[in-house]
Amino acid sequence: MSSKGSDFPIVLVKNLPYSTSSDSLFNLFSKYGNIHQIRVPDQSSSEPAPAGSCFVIYRNIEAAHQASKRINGINFEGRYLVASIYNVDKAKLSHEDFITRRDELxxxxxEYGLS
Structure with missing residues (x-):
């Protein structure tokens, strides 16, 4: 699958058992590619995902697509998982990128004495 420059290798997984360990998550998701990070939001965080869910951030988009396709619907520790590519709010990202570039400029x- 070809990737667009605006795609992010993030898989949102829902319907996880609350007792799932980080090790079991890593063992499940690492089968599909190199993982950069697994984020499991706690109930007090501002993450845009409820308890029983996690974000799996892969190192490349192909691994994320493969994982979301293969994991969606499997039975994991007695629960059927729902997995999909996470849609990043690109409007917010573009604004943050603009601010970062402006500050760097x-x-x-x-530094070079230009006005």
Missing amino acids: ERLKE
């Missing part, structure tokens, strides 16, 4: 102007 200002820093470079000062």
Whole structure:
């Protein structure tokens, strides 16, 4: 599957048993590619996912697509998982990227004495 530059290798997984360990999550998801991070939100966090879910961040988009396709619907520790590619709010990301680039440009102007 070809990837677009705006795709992110993040899989959102729902319907996890609350007692699932990080090790069992890693063992399940690492079958599909190199994992950068697994994020399991706690109930007090501001993550956009409820308890019983996690974000699996892969190192490349192909691994994320493979994992979301293969994991969706499997029985894991007595629960049927729901997995999909996580859609990042690109509008917010674009604004944050603009601010970062603008700040970097200002820093470079000062460094090289440009006005």
